[in-house]
Amino acid sequence: MAGLAILAAMTAPFTAESALSTIRAPRSRDGRSSPIKDAAFDAVQAMVAPALAGGAEAALDAVGQAYAVAEAIWADIRATPAYAFGTAKAACGKGCGWCCHQRVGAAAVEVLHIARQLRLRPDADTLIARLDAWPTGRACAFLVDGACAIYELRPFKCRGLYQLDARWCMTTYAKLDVPLFGPPPSHDYQAPPKDVFDGAVFGLALPFHRAGRDCAGVDFMPALKAVINRPDAAARWWRGEKVFPAEAHLHDWFPSIKPAKPKRADRHRGL
Ligand code: SF4
Ligand code: SF4
Numbered sequence: 001m002a003g004l005a006i007l008a009a010m011t012a013p014f015t016a017e018s019a020l021s022t023i024r025a026p027r028s029r030d031g032r033s034s035p036i037k038d039a040a041f042d043a044v045q046a047m048v049a050p051a052l053a054g055g056a057e058a059a060l061d062a063v064g065q066a067y068a069v070a071e072a073i074w075a076d077i078r079a080t081p082a083y084a085f086g087t088a089k090a091a092c093g094k095g096c097g098w099c100c101h102q103r104v105g106a107a108a109v110e111v112l113h114i115a116r117q118l119r120l121r122p123d124a125d126t127l128i129a130r131l132d133a134w135p136t137g138r139a140c141a142f143l144v145d146g147a148c149a150i151y152e153l154r155p156f157k158c159r160g161l162y163q164l165d166a167r168w169c170m171t172t173y174a175k176l177d178v179p180l181f182g183p184p185p186s187h188d189y190q191a192p193p194k195d196v197f198d199g200a201v202f203g204l205a206l207p208f209h210r211a212g213r214d215c216a217g218v219d220f221m222p223a224l225k226a227v228i229n230r231p232d233a234a235a236r237w238w239r240g241e242k243v244f245p246a247e248a249h250l251h252d253w254f255p256s257i258k259p260a261k262p263k264r265a266d267r268h269r270g271l
Contacts, residue, residue, distance in 0.1 A: 037199035044203030056238035063113035070200035098169035160197030
């Protein structure tokens with residue numbers, strides 16, 4: 001029986017869709033994944049996929065729910081002895097925002113969700129004014145006195161970064177040329193939070209991709225700036241219109257899905 005199953009798999013037509021069906025959390029550069037990444041991916045994907053039937057607003061709501069799901073997984077991990085005693089301490093803390101000087105990637109639907117929620121906040125005018133004044137290439141507009149002014153709304157990519165040596169962030173992200181003491185800065189980071197939130201953002205993007213909706217990775221600041229004063233942006237995006245400028249586009253997460261070619265017998269039958 002096993003032999004028949006293998007034979008069937010080997011003769012099945014290969015399409016991007018069939019390849020996607022085997023993806024759980026996409027692999028890291030070294031080709032490995034992790035149970036944590038897969039768990040976050042599965043949990044978020046299972047929650048987001050049904051929400052797409054509810055239209056644009058439901059899709060944006062699903063982003064907030066995806067943040068809650070991923071944060072709950074991360075809280076569970078933080079509470080384990082394995083994390084507490086087996087993971088090197090991160091250098092992160094309030095007032096340390098060198099990482100916010102880099103370009104931050106976000107899923108397109110995350111940006112639309114953040115824009116909607118940001119417009120509802122009591123401090124919306126102040127935050128939108130900061131964003132409108134944001135010059136390309138500078139630190140994130142929401143970095144205020146070394147802290148994130150939209151902490152509970154920040155994208156997945158901001159949530160998973162826990163470096164062990166702030167000097168590395170200072171020189172790499174903020175490009176500061178400062179005298180450093182001690183050993184060379186270390187690039188080491190905590191893997192569990194990165195796995196959780198990387199898995200989660202892929203789990204968020206994949207259902208949109210499968211539904212043929214554009215949910216590419218975009219550059220957070222220019223993408224948000226382009227839609228923050230356009231309350232109709234989410235509805236236009238849902239209709240398939242381009243709402244982000246070309247310079248905000250970072251990359252697509254997944255291979256494009258093309259309809260499978262009909263089998264020869266089907267073509268003869270005119271199917
Ligand atoms: S990632 Fe780096 S810059 Fe950001 S809070 Fe942590 S140590 Fe500081
Ligand atoms: S959204 Fe917040 S955490 Fe993310 S880059 Fe901006 S200031 Fe930093």
